Amino acid sequence: MLINSTLKDGFDAIGTEKIYNTLSSDIKKTPLAESVIKRILEVKRTQVGIDAPDFTQKDANGKPVKLSDFKGKYVLVDFWASWCAPCRRENPNVRVAYDKYKSKGFEILGVSLDKEDARAAWLKAIADDKLTWTQVSDLKGWSNEAAVLYSVKAIPTNFLIDPQGKIIAKDLRGENLQQKLKEIFK
Structure with a gap:
């Protein structure tokens, strides 16, 4: 106990x-x-210092994308959904981080917890929030296989992975995300 x-x-x-x-x-x-x-x-499985579990999901165009495709770069695996108000409020901060550090080896892999019947809402949210980085989903909602693999219980949730594929931080939002990236890309 x-x-x-x-x-x-x-x-x-x-x-x-x-x-x-x-x-x-x-x-x-x-x-x-x-x-x-x-x-x-x-x-x-997803503790800081552990190798990030690999997964494959389809992007908005149906093309399979693997997390390991990003090896050699810092990548933020960002779990979110179109219906999640806190996620949508965090998207501008994530966009600022991406715009500032993408030329220095920073990538984002957005993983949506939207469902199949909300595919249009997912695509609209990507466009409305100007999310120009790779977005994937299996459109299974909370049963999203990557979310299950990463034990995601709430969103927004994210994992920062180093170029060697190790998890180096979790749940970086707002100023914490900006500060960690500033530290990495000084």
């Missing part, structure tokens, strides 16, 4: 797993322990 109480957003999954591994095998068989290890492993 003590370990479970520490599983708040941003917890250290690698360190918590080490503590979990000290538990007896009888305790590990309990339903609570099983749910704890599931959460630990879920968060560990």
Whole structure:
């Protein structure tokens, strides 16, 4: 129960797993322990310092795009949706960052959590918000395979990945995004 109480957003999954591994095998068989290890492993997949899980989704024109296509550049994987007001409010900030750093090796891969019946709204939001970087989606809403892979539970959510493919930051919004990119591209 003590370990479970520490599983708040941003917890250290690698360190918590080490503590979990000290538990007896009888305790590990309990339903609570099983749910704890599931959460630990879920968060560990996208913890800062870990290789970013690769995925492929189709862009707005139906062309498959892989995250690994961006290797060699800093890439912000930005999970959002046309219906998400906080996402839409953050888009101008993301656009400023892209315009400022795209010539220095910065890319953005937008991943939409829109559904198939909202495809037109997704495309309109891309145009209205002037999102000139690559946009992909499988149009499965919250069941988006990349969002599931990255354990996305709320949007906007993003992951900053370095040129070697490692996650170096998460959930950078507003001034935090600008500051991190300024630090990288000084």
